[in-house]
Amino acid sequence: MSNKIITRNPFSGEVLKEYALFNDEEIKSILHTSDNVFNEWKKKPLKNRVKLLNKLADILHDQKVKYANLISQEMGKPYKESISEIEKCISLIEFYEKNAEMFLADELIKTDARESFISYDPLGCILAIMPWNYPFWQVMRFAVPTITAGNTVLLKHANNVTGCALVIQDLFKEAGYPKGCFQNVLATHEQVEEIITNDLVKAVSLTGSEKAGRAIAKVAGNSLKKTVLELGGNNACIIWNDADLDKYLQVIVKARFQNAGQSCIAAKRFIVEDEIYDLFLEKFKKALKNIKIGDPLHSETELATLARIDLAEGVEHQVTESIKKGARVVVGNKRDKAFFEPTILTDVTPGMPVFDEEVFGPVAAIIRAKDKEHSIQLASESNYGLGTMLFTENIDKAKKEITKIEDGAFFINEMVKSDPRLPFGGTKASGYGRELSKEGILEFVNKKTVYIK
Numbered sequence: 001m002s003n004k005i006i007t008r009n010p011f012s013g014e015v016l017k018e019y020a021l022f023n024d025e026e027i028k029s030i031l032h033t034s035d036n037v038f039n040e041w042k043k044k045p046l047k048n049r050v051k052l053l054n055k056l057a058d059i060l061h062d063q064k065v066k067y068a069n070l071i072s073q074e075m076g077k078p079y080k081e082s083i084s085e086i087e088k089c090i091s092l093i094e095f096y097e098k099n100a101e102m103f104l105a106d107e108l109i110k111t112d113a114r115e116s117f118i119s120y121d122p123l124g125c126i127l128a129i130m131p132w133n134y135p136f137w138q139v140m141r142f143a144v145p146t147i148t149a150g151n152t153v154l155l156k157h158a159n160n161v162t163g164c165a166l167v168i169q170d171l172f173k174e175a176g177y178p179k180g181c182f183q184n185v186l187a188t189h190e191q192v193e194e195i196i197t198n199d200l201v202k203a204v205s206l207t208g209s210e211k212a213g214r215a216i217a218k219v220a221g222n223s224l225k226k227t228v229l230e231l232g233g234n235n236a237c238i239i240w241n242d243a244d245l246d247k248y249l250q251v252i253v254k255a256r257f258q259n260a261g262q263s264c265i266a267a268k269r270f271i272v273e274d275e276i277y278d279l280f281l282e283k284f285k286k287a288l289k290n291i292k293i294g295d296p297l298h299s300e301t302e303l304a305t306l307a308r309i310d311l312a313e314g315v316e317h318q319v320t321e322s323i324k325k326g327a328r329v330v331v332g333n334k335r336d337k338a339f340f341e342p343t344i345l346t347d348v349t350p351g352m353p354v355f356d357e358e359v360f361g362p363v364a365a366i367i368r369a370k371d372k373e374h375s376i377q378l379a380s381e382s383n384y385g386l387g388t389m390l391f392t393e394n395i396d397k398a399k400k401e402i403t404k405i406e407d408g409a410f411f412i413n414e415m416v417k418s419d420p421r422l423p424f425g426g427t428k429a430s431g432y433g434r435e436l437s438k439e440g441i442l443e444f445v446n447k448k449t450v451y452i453k
């Protein structure tokens with residue numbers, strides 16, 4: 001096993017940088033630092049911890065272009081989207097700057113005691129294992145509320161975005177956080193397992209695949225440590241006959257093709273009611289032709305490359321296997337190294353990989369539904385439970401479907417998207433726990449009952 005990480009620009013194939021993995025001694029020292037810093041950090045008045053958020057947002061704002069370039073170089077996201085990712089991090093920080101004190105204040109509960117309340121105490125050092133697809137956003141949405149609540153953070157980021165990981169660590173330091181409040185670990189899988197079981201680590205947050213979720217939950221569960229798991233998704237995008245396609249088509253296209261389709265909450269299965277099927281397909285095909293494909297570093301590019309060649313090969317395999325089972329290619333389906341052409345597949349049915357599995361790339365699977373009831377039934381036919389979106393002008397009817405959808409989110413006339421103000425997370429194989437909003441900041445605290453007779 002190599003003891004170094006090599007990052008590569010997936011568009012050009014050029015090597016960007018080499019990093020040495022940490023040895024066991026270095027990791028031990030990082031864990032102790034995290035614990036020592038926690039013991040001081042937790043004593044700081046909440047107001048002081050919140051004050052640092054302002055500086056964090058300022059630096060992100062000032063360095064936006066530099067950070068966006070780094071994202072685009074390391075994982076191939078179109079530059080415009082990388083800029084939006086940094087801006088979203090700023091809005092997250094501003095949200096917690098405004099609300100953290102309210103969320104973490106003691107919560108009085110009237111009982112027969114003289115005084116009874118819930119006190120939200122930090123837990124200690126929390127390990128985050130994060131993916132490459134939104135290399136700043138995924139980290140910040142975990143780290144900002146978790147550190148503000150008084151914890152310290154260790155980050156095991158995806159290897160291909162190690163540059164982003166290091167820059168985020170510097171960002172916290174520069175904003176005035178105590179050195180060691182946020183630390184990276186460049187570690188192997190075996191070392192990560194040891195970190196999880198180490199007594200100094202109190203809980204784990206993972207955003208990643210279902211497979212990784214099962215593995216991490218097993219190790220953490222064995223040590224009786226809490227996990228928050230934000231795993232894959234296979235979101236349905238239901239189009240009813242009365243959908244306003246002129247108004248929402250661009251949103252529907254973005255729901256699948258932003259970030260080259262590499263998003264857990266992307267629309268993956270388009271379940272279209274019979275009567276509107278042909279019209280939808282025609283408009284969808286046309287819209288796809290207008291997507292500007294190119295170098296991720298060009299400001300006009302809307303779709304570039306996938307983050308690694310093996311990922312594009314995986315998508316190609318899922319598509320090929322689905323075609324063998326009867327799916328039909330309407331547009332696309334060509335791969336060149338890490339690039340995979342935006343693709344539309346029709347005649348998709350349950351039992352094909354593009355229906356049953358998460359496809360992490362620019363592939364839209366189109367499924368015909370007999371009627372509304374059938375569309376909801378097909379949407380629910382998934383092991384995943386991250387989100388469903390429904391496009392219709394009949395809001396009253398759509399609202400009747402809310403309780404039938406078992407997912408963590410149900411969006412009507414909008415793509416499933418995260419928002420700092422709203423909880424984010426899944427059900428079933430999409431994981432458990434919530435990020436963002438008040439729910440997110442209360443995931444890694446001890447909700448202590450205080451009772452004074």
Ligand SMILES: O=CCCCC(=O)O
Nearest residue numbers: 133263264265417418
């Ligand atoms: O893979 C998950 C992507 C989440 C993106 C978001 O929060 O908007």
